[in-house]
Amino acid sequence: MTRVALIAHDEKKPDLIEFARENEDQLLEYELIATGTTGKRLMEETDLEVERKESGPLGGDLMIGAEVAENRLDGIVFLRDPLRAQPHEPDISALLRICDVHDTALATNLASAEFLIEGLAD
Numbered sequence: 001m002t003r004v005a006l007i008a009h010d011e012k013k014p015d016l017i018e019f020a021r022e023n024e025d026q027l028l029e030y031e032l033i034a035t036g037t038t039g040k041r042l043m044e045e046t047d048l049e050v051e052r053k054e055s056g057p058l059g060g061d062l063m064i065g066a067e068v069a070e071n072r073l074d075g076i077v078f079l080r081d082p083l084r085a086q087p088h089e090p091d092i093s094a095l096l097r098i099c100d101v102h103d104t105a106l107a108t109n110l111a112s113a114e115f116l117i118e119g120l121a122d
């Protein structure tokens, strides 16, 4: 089954919720995982079921990175906030790096997220 991770920093969470709503029919077909607060908001504000990992600053990015390392994920939408420094920047870099190591599809903005979701549907 297709397994997808959804993550957003606080300023980008509204964009991710909107993206999830717009693509809800497709996402309902997939196993979804998310970092803690992102997953909570997705479940509160959409009809999607999401497996929640820890919050990003508490290790959630690393937990999702571990799934990438195990080749368990088909794609990741990670809407980062490019305008604010994050205390867990090393964890974020580790997640991006491991996606490149395993050639796992990663979208870090809405434009590329649209391509990713279209690609998963093929």
Ligand SMILES: O=C(CO)COP(=O)(O)O
Residues within 6 Å of the ligand: 007, 008, 009, 010, 034, 035, 036, 037, 038, 039, 054, 055, 056, 057, 060, 061, 092
């Ligand atoms: O910080 C995050 C990703 O780096 C996201 O974590 P939350 O979904 O818990 O806010």
